Amino acid sequence: MTTLQEQFDATVAHSDRIEPRDWMPEGYRKTLVRQIAQHAHSEIIGMQPEGNWLTRAPSLRRKAILLAKVQDEAGHGLYLYSACETLGVSRLELTEMLLAGAQKYSSIFNYPTLSYADVGTIGWLVDGAAICNQVPLCRTSYGPYGRAMVRICKEESFHQRQGYELLTTMMRGTDEQRAMVQESVDRFWWPALMMFGPPDADSPNTVQSMEWGIKRNTNDDLRQRFVDMSVPQAEALGVTLPDPALRWNDERGHHDFGEPDWEEFMAVVKGNGPCNAQRIAHRRRAHDDGAWVREAALAFAERSAEESRA
């Protein structure tokens, strides 16, 4: 007779999936709840910086694209909340933990979108970094999380391509438009690198997460992959990535690059980024303003059910 722990270990060792009704160690469940919730919150809060440009998109075509993209991000949040709820937390608890600051979201969404070019840069770099993070998560050991990631990854490629196409269009425009793109890339490059989390040496949970098959790659691995992918894309676009240390290293077969400002990263994570307060206040307002709708719909459903019984 094998113990529950042994069964769990064997499943993970075979790269099989753990499903909601399986026994799992408490630490595994907690880590998953934290990671999936943080991921879901990021998708939901992530609608705000881009939503900022919805009413000011320069054409109907661009507006339709941006609307579809932002709606996708809402969908991503919902897939992930659904996966998280299979671990025994409720949606309301998750929302309340976000609003109370007890659970985090990606620090990238605490930066403002100051120009319309930011819509393109976010699609290219921010969704690009998200893709790097998310593709390996399709093989994560927790079934519902992996399946949500598969759905999300199918949609992300549209996000990145529309952003890159937007930037190429601006780069074919006027000098001012090209300067706008460069200025936007200058602001987003380093925060995009920070999306992969702190360096491996300062990421104590990574080892355990990899043993459990939750994470498949370390933060530094994924960051390197992202830099290597972005350099030729930047060249094709005709922008300069704002890192004087960035150069190809023949020996390593990778690009060397500079160190992100980890003090800034920690400050933003702790709540002191340019938009932290604004993002949460907006989310809280949306939640509070929607309360009467949720109540009314529930009351209507109850009355309809009673009437059909009568």
Add this chain to the structure above:
Amino acid sequence: MPETEWPLWEVFVRGKRGLNHVHVGSLHAADDEMAVRHARDVYTRRNEGVSIWVVRSTDVTASSPDEKDPMFAPSGDKVYRHPTFYAIPDDVPHM
């Protein structure tokens, strides 16, 4: 008064004609009609389906708390249920 959540629904989508409905995830809705509408927006924004079923999560009866329990073990030793159990000479066609 503490807020009551809308109930949870499991969503099943038929990808195209000729396929079964497959479980795709869950969502919250006040009633069944709203659950179908939400499922349409959340799970089929790109022609992922031609038909949607929703069922209240509390109405799902599962085989057991553990997905890999002995309920499925007996089929393991009934190998004669599989076509590969039977040796047929190579020169017999269409089998």
